Amino acid sequence: MQQYDIIVIGLGPAGMAVAGMASSMNLKVLAVERHKIGGECLNYGCIPSKALLKAAEANIIANTLEKFGLELSGKTVVNNPLQIVQDKINKINSPKTMKMFDKVDLVIGEGDAQFVDSHTIQVGDKKYTGKTIFIATGTEPFIPPIPGLKDVPILTNQNVFEPKDVPETLTVIGGGAIGTEMAQAFSRLGSKVTLVQMDPHLIPIGDEEAGRLLEEVFTEEGIEVYNSTKIEKVEKVGDKIITYTDKGVFESDEILVATGRAPAVDSLGLDNAGIEYTKKGIAVDEYFRTNHKHIYAVGDCNGKALLSHAAMHQGMLALFNSQSPQTVERLKWSNYVVPWSVFTKPEIAQVGLTEKEAKEQGIDYIVIKEEYENYGRTLADGQPIGFVKVITDNQGKIYGATIAGDGASELIHEWALAIQYGLTMFNIAMMQHSFPTLSLMNKRAAEQWMMKAMQSGSMEQMMAALMK
Numbered sequence: 001m002q003q004y005d006i007i008v009i010g011l012g013p014a015g016m017a018v019a020g021m022a023s024s025m026n027l028k029v030l031a032v033e034r035h036k037i038g039g040e041c042l043n044y045g046c047i048p049s050k051a052l053l054k055a056a057e058a059n060i061i062a063n064t065l066e067k068f069g070l071e072l073s074g075k076t077v078v079n080n081p082l083q084i085v086q087d088k089i090n091k092i093n094s095p096k097t098m099k100m101f102d103k104v105d106l107v108i109g110e111g112d113a114q115f116v117d118s119h120t121i122q123v124g125d126k127k128y129t130g131k132t133i134f135i136a137t138g139t140e141p142f143i144p145p146i147p148g149l150k151d152v153p154i155l156t157n158q159n160v161f162e163p164k165d166v167p168e169t170l171t172v173i174g175g176g177a178i179g180t181e182m183a184q185a186f187s188r189l190g191s192k193v194t195l196v197q198m199d200p201h202l203i204p205i206g207d208e209e210a211g212r213l214l215e216e217v218f219t220e221e222g223i224e225v226y227n228s229t230k231i232e233k234v235e236k237v238g239d240k241i242i243t244y245t246d247k248g249v250f251e252s253d254e255i256l257v258a259t260g261r262a263p264a265v266d267s268l269g270l271d272n273a274g275i276e277y278t279k280k281g282i283a284v285d286e287y288f289r290t291n292h293k294h295i296y297a298v299g300d301c302n303g304k305a306l307l308s309h310a311a312m313h314q315g316m317l318a319l320f321n322s323q324s325p326q327t328v329e330r331l332k333w334s335n336y337v338v339p340w341s342v343f344t345k346p347e348i349a350q351v352g353l354t355e356k357e358a359k360e361q362g363i364d365y366i367v368i369k370e371e372y373e374n375y376g377r378t379l380a381d382g383q384p385i386g387f388v389k390v391i392t393d394n395q396g397k398i399y400g401a402t403i404a405g406d407g408a409s410e411l412i413h414e415w416a417l418a419i420q421y422g423l424t425m426f427n428i429a430m431m432q433h434s435f436p437t438l439s440l441m442n443k444r445a446a447e448q449w450m451m452k453a454m455q456s457g458s459m460e461q462m463m464a465a466l467m468k
């Protein structure tokens with residue numbers, strides 16, 4: 001039986017971070033992946049969805065050139081965007097990417113890794129032991145118990161990117177990140193899309209105003225959105241799928257189910273090693289340790305944050321924790337803010353508290369909102385839709401930021417940095433931002449706070465801050 005310093009189960013963003021870094025620390029590493037390197041993110045998630053959104057954006061720009069005083073004779077023909085998506089994935093999965101695993105023993109595509117006991121796993125008929133084991137098995141689509149849903153052919157993130165024709169009509173169940181990104185991508189590529197969800201606004205975990213703004217744009221683009229909707233049943237009649245709801249009956253060629261995720265733990269044999277888990281994921285402490293101190297669970301499988309950057313960050317923190325002789329306060333998960341972005345147009349990005357969360361926590365907050373329509377650059381770009389909204393207080397402490405609009409996924413990081421390292425609105429206002437970047441809207445929001453502070457007579461406080 002082969003023995004390793006570190007065994008990694010699953011090679012998505014979390015497992016790749018652990019395996020790649022551990023091997024550069026000269027540890028003896030085994031990584032097991034039952035399917036493809038890159039996990040959900042590369043193969044059925046972040047990358048294909050962004051590639052498809054790019055094709056969709058190109059299509060809409062080409063067909064609305066009159067906005068720029070240009071004309072294209074004729075219309076674009078949507079040929080094979082999903083094939084191009086696959087070509088892009090294959091390019092990323094190249095020998096250059098594989099180089100990071102030069103010093104890792106890889107077991108790929110030979111079946112599930114399953115615990116035999118708390119130090120031993122089995123893949124097929126081979127057993128391996130590890131001093132430390134990292135579980136990084138991610139999630140699978142959660143399919144809700146809607147009557148009839150299991151009897152009709154459905155699309156999920158696992159098959160929606162397969163190369164085939166764009167459907168003429170598509171029903172999307174779910175208004176979260178996956179549902180909204182895919183609804184807009186397919187709509188812009190020519191599908192007639194109906195989006196149905198049970199929550200009251202799009203991107204339910206985010207800011208309500210941002211969700212409503214996205215809905216306005218979706219409606220203008222021809223996507224029908226039904227919020228707070230109960231789906232009664234789904235059935236296949238001939239070639240069509242019929243979705244019966246309390247807001248109407250919708251007929252479509254395909255149905256995409258994007259109703260959340262469930263941790264991928266069933267194949268692991270966790271009970272053989274006595275590892276604790278719930279429906280939400282593998283139970284871990286602040287240092288990503290399971291109830292066995294030498295077994296860590298990182299990334300989506302622990303349910304803490306279902307995002308690739310969070311998965312990679314957790315992998316890095318957990319690896320450092322595992323190699324440290326004692327626990328290190330700075331390696332705790334709660335020290336780190338988690339920004340997130342949804343890549344629709346407008347993009348929606350968030351870090352820290354939403355306004356609703358600030359209210360629920362009883363914080364004495366104020367809202368600063370800088371509108372895209374008031375800035376020369378966004379007007380020049382023809383993208384005047386959106387806002388930078390900051391939850392702050394009279395002292396300029398930053399609790400959270402929501403950005404809806406062009407470039408939101410980039411702009412959000414300044415607020416993430418500010419929250420993580422305790423910078424204030426005053427610090428942002430006093431930092432030069434080059435003109436006319438979109439980031440300058442962050443400074444303009446902070447300047448708005450500064451003007452308010454001056455008007456409310458807090459000049460003394462401001463001057464004190466200036467003298468620091």
Ligand SMILES: Cc1cc2nc3c(=O)[nH]c(=O)nc-3n(C[C@H](O)[C@H](O)[C@H](O)COP(=O)(O)OP(=O)(O)OC[C@H]3O[C@@H](n4cnc5c(N)ncnc54)[C@H](O)[C@@H]3O)c2cc1C
Nearest residue numbers: 010012013014034039040045046113138299300306307308
């Ligand atoms: C459509 C879509 C779009 C997304 N877009 C974004 C985005 O833009 N930004 C973002 O931050 N996040 C995005 N996400 C989320 C992101 O994909 C996940 O957060 C990320 O992939 C989680 O990484 P992970 O390493 O924890 O797990 P995964 O990427 O799920 O990898 C887990 C791996 O473990 C393997 N595995 C499972 N069980 C076993 C076993 N028993 N033995 C061996 N191997 C096993 C699986 O085959 C898989 O390869 C998106 C997700 C979807 C579905």
Ligand SMILES: NC(=O)c1ccc[n+]([C@@H]2O[C@H](COP(=O)([O-])OP(=O)(O)OC[C@H]3O[C@@H](n4cnc5c(N)ncnc54)[C@H](O)[C@@H]3O)[C@@H](O)[C@H]2O)c1
Nearest residue numbers: 144174175176177178179197198199258259260306341342
């Ligand atoms: N850009 C990104 O960062 C990105 C993109 C895609 C996915 N992700 C990650 O993937 C995760 C999963 O995304 P998701 O969109 O599947 O889930 P989600 O949890 O974000 O949203 C679930 C949606 O499904 C709806 N829903 C659930 N059950 C329903 C039912 N029975 N009937 C009608 N509607 C129902 C909810 O109302 C909600 O709109 C997210 O947590 C996100 O972190 C991130």
